[in-house]
Amino acid sequence: MFSTTGSSFGMPARRLAAAAVTSATVTATALALAAAPAHATDDGTADATVLRTGLDVSLLGGTARVPVNATLNDVHAPADADKTALTVTLDGVEAGKPVSILSAETATARATADHRAAKGYANLVHAKVHVPGLPLLSLIEVRQVTSEAVCEAGKKPTASSNVLGSVSVLGKKVTVTTAGTTKVSVPGVGDVRLDLSRTAITSSTAAATALDLDVDVDPLKLGVAHVRGRVTLVRAGCRTPAGPGQDTSGTAAPGTGTDVKQQAAAHPDARPGKTDLAETGGSSATPYLAGAAGLLVVAGGGAVVAARRRKSARERG
Structure with missing residues (x-):
């Protein structure tokens, strides 16, 4: 044992x-x-957006506050993405009638990313943007705007925005500069602060926004009392891939x-x-x-x- x-x-x-x-x-x-x-072997990331709105619409008499959060051609990578829709329409804001937020001849957003490079690109041609309560007056009209961000492994990221041709805000032509802020006021309608060609670049990321609007309008039409918020047009961004x-x-x-x-x-x-x-x-x-x-x-x-x-x-x- x-x-x-x-x-x-x-x-x-x-x-x-x-x-x-x-x-x-x-x-x-x-x-x-x-x-x-x-x-x-991490891939980079990229994104591109033609239109993004973050608006708060107050109806007459304070009966309701309607958020208007719309996007057009919002794409993200690592998977390749490409969108070319031309219009954004919302229902139930102007006395139940549809509202065309954006219409354009060309609206493109493209994002690609792999282990070598990440690229975001957005382009808008002959476009008009409306907000609820202003059916006949455009918030902004542009001829052509483009944004691009490129992040390549081993290189410094780049970002650029171009605003070509004329720009009109609330029916007024705006002098287009390389970059900066412009304020437009229209009596009886409202105020818009417009930022042109904004870019942000770090050691590994890049972003470009062609037009960024801070909106505060009081149209008093079609049951809409106040529209406030932000509208972003033609943005692109990227993050540098690590690379193999x-x-x-x-x-x-x-x-x-x-x-x-x-x-x-x-x-x-x-x-x-x-x-x-x-x-x-x-x-x-x-x-x-x-x-x-x-x-x-x-x-x-x-x-x-x-x-x-x-x-x-x-x-x-």
Whole structure:
């Protein structure tokens, strides 16, 4: 009986430790494979929008407040996307009659993204935008406006907006400048603040908006008392892809890194040129090595316990 017990617990300590080490190695390898960093092949992102409204419409007598949140040709990537719808119509705002928010000859939004580049593009030609309560007077009329944002791996992002031809706001022609803010006031109708050709560029993102309108009109027609909010025309944006095999340490090419990734440069232990640096600045192998070390400690403890049991069994025999 004791010999059977000895064969169960009397396995040589070295053999048991070796088996435990093998198990620890396999487990650590599996963890490393399952949690391998994915940022080295991340695709970028892109978006484009022809029209976006965020308006609050108050009806006469304060009977109701109707939000008017409309979009036209709003696209997003990584999956390639392209839309060319030409009109936006809403029901139930002007005494139950449909309202044409936007009509255009051409309205295009396109967004593409992969591991090499992300691009957003929007274009609007011969367009009119209306708000509820102003059926005969356009909020804005444009001849052609275009926005484009390009984010390529290893390059600085770019963004641009172009407003070509004349622009009219509430029936008044507006002098088009390269960029800036213009305010238009029409007595008995309302006020519009117009921002032209706004761009925002960081080390890894870019965005461009051709026209951004802050609207405050009080038409007092068709049961509409007040319209307030924002209208955005022709916007494009993007985020730089990591790119295959791209170095994500602090020595990355300008325009492709972020503040978090730059932390890697503050650690002299990091090997130059490695692509497996975690965003906190340490090597991505660190948690796996720590896990394997923990398993080895457990294995060593198990070997000691087995040796003690084997010795005790011999003494009893």
